[in-house]
Amino acid sequence: MLDKIRRTIQKYHMLNPGEHVIAAVSGGPDSVALLHVLISLACEYELTLSVAHLNHGLRGSESDAEEQLVRQLSKERGISCSVKRIDLQALRKCDRRKCSLEDIGRQERYEFFTALAAEIGASRIALGHHREDQAETVLMNFIRGSGLEGLKGIRPVRDGCFIRPLLEVSRRDILDFLQAEHLPFLEDSSNSEDHFLRNRIRHHMIPLLQELYNPRIIDTLNRLAEIARREDDCLKSIVDRILEDLLITSLSEEGTVSISISRLHELDEALQYRLVKSLLERCVLSPRRVAFTHIQAVANLCREEKSVGLLFLPGNVLVRREYDNLKFSLSEANTRSELNSPLKNQKVIGFSYALEIPSVTEIEEVNRVVKTAFIEKVELGFFNVTRNSACFDFDKIEPPLVIRNRREGDRFQPLGMAGTKKLKSYFIDEKVPRRQRDLIPLLADRHSVVWIAGLRLSERVRIDDRTRSIVKIEMI
Known part of the structure; x- marks a missing residue:
């Protein structure tokens, strides 16, 4: 495995001699293996090692127990260990963006690792992702309808400092290595739960793809990620050169970026979409990714x-x-109140988000958040039904x-009715x-449609005496 x-x-120029590397160690098998791989390579690369652990x-x-294991492993090997404790549930309650626990946890980890690197002078932060993680990420992004940027999966090197030395080894390789070296680790019990898409x-x-379609699907998806990564990087570099030729490098002092529509249409359609995506990304001052619906x-x-539009x-x-001018800018006036009372020329774009249970999903287009959770039947009596919630x-x-x-052709069976009707007719009734539909x-x-937020639930999914699994949904 070391070879x-x-x-x-x-291959990816992850390490240079004499670097200070932080190993992000959770206490699970992947990160424990990562730590000991770096220890094995420390003399070869003249590395200084530190350990970082975030207790969520x-x-x-x-x-x-995971924190204690990481502290013990670090102490036994004479490596400095930095631990940060957070209350992730409390952070989510305070989070205005209403992100999921997974997203907030990921953000907290990266912020902790980056701040620690700056504090102790580390130049690299090593993470323990492996081949199966890559395959799962590619499939997740494929299911969500991603383009090349999603199909490239996990980058071996990100932002010049985050490195993933285990990305081309398998979970089996890692477990065999841990067994051979008699290394202790702890399994995260949440990895066995099926509430999360990745799980x-x-x-x-x-396993189904391996059994019925391709026994080497992990290798295939990793190869796809590598191909997509090369082609995506190529497209990005071409678009960057085009923007430089057009003298578009950043927002102007007035906070706008402008491009000629005729010049845009001279490009291949794939480059048009990439260029628009790049311009939108330069405007957005947040880590949220620009969606295909926005580009479209x-x-x-x-x-x-029409020669004028907004x-x-x-x-x-x-x-x-x-x-002929297309102008991108930041508008403080784009508030929820305006979205609920559209201007005459304002265009409302289509949106669609895959919904997991439980989850917290932000609908950026209308500045709303959808929360879902499973509840027990006995909890129904305590559930406060509002216009923006349902079970x-x-x-x-x-x-x-x-x-x-x-969407055109949507139908709905209002609660208490025997038949369905067109959604358009329901809105009229x-x-x-x-302008609000x-x-x-x-x-x-x-x-079909099973719930119209703020209006009505469908008869088709009504809870009855035979109901076993109940979902609560809320719009915030």
């Missing part, structure tokens, strides 16, 4: 016959068309479950203003 890791380090406080005594992919989808909305604005996007981004029978759902705005989030499965 494979050496080749990976050399999510699993009580189990989290404390469902790991426990069910990949800008492309549609450029193709319309488009509001998440992150306070305003895209304005003025004849339904999970077993009556036909996956996949999504939260989106309306309920006197919902036309595209802004209303809908919960839908493969068959």
Whole structure:
């Protein structure tokens, strides 16, 4: 295994002699193996090693046991160990973006590692991702409809400091290494739960693909990631050169970026979309990724016959068309109140988000958050039903479950009614203003709409005496 890791380090130029490296160690098998691989290579590369551990406080005594193991491993090997404790549940309650626990935890880890590196003068931060992690990430991004940027998966080197020396070795290699070296580790009990998409992919989808379609699917997905990474990097460099040729490098002093639509249309369509994506990313002052729906909305604005148009996007981004000029800017006026009362020329773009249970999903297009959770039947009596919440029978759902705005042909069976009706007719009957209909989030499965946020639940998913699995959904 060490020889494979050496080749990976050399292939991606992960280490230079004499560097100070932080090993991010959780106490699980991957990170424990990572630490001992770095110890084995320390003399060869003249490395200075430090250990970092973030205790999320999510699993009580189990989290404390992991922290103790990391401290003990570091002490026995004479390596300095920095530990930070956080209350992740409390952080999520205070988080205005209403991110998931996983997202907040990831952000906290990276901020902790980066701050520690600056404090102790480390130039590299090593993470323990391996081949199966890469395959799972590629499949997750594929399911979500990602382009090349998602299919490239986990980067071997990120931001010049985060490195993943184990990325080309397997989980089996890691476990064999730990056994051979008699190294202790702890398994995270949450890895066995199927509530999270990654775990469902790991426990069910990949074994099914291996059994029925391709026994080497892990290798195939890793190869796909490598190909996508090379091609994505190539496209990015081409777009950067185009922007430099057009003298577009950043937001102007007025906070705008402008480009000629005719010049944009001279490019291949793939480059047009990439260039628009790059311009949107330069405007957005947050880590949120620009979605395909946002790029498509800008492309549609450029193709319309009208010479003037306006488009509001998440992150306070305003895209304005003025004849042949397309202007991107940050608009403090892009607030929820404006989204709920659209201007005459404002365009509302389509949105659709895959919905997991439990989860917290932000609908950026309308500045709303959807929270879902399983509850027990006995809890129904304590559930405070509001216009923006509902409970339904999970077993009556036909996956996949999504939260989106309306589509042509949508149908709905209002609670208490025997038949279905067109969603358009329902909105007319309920006197919902036309300008607001595209802004209303809908919960839908493969068959039909099952909940209209703020209005009504579908009869098809109503809870009855035979209901076993109940889902609570709330719109914030």
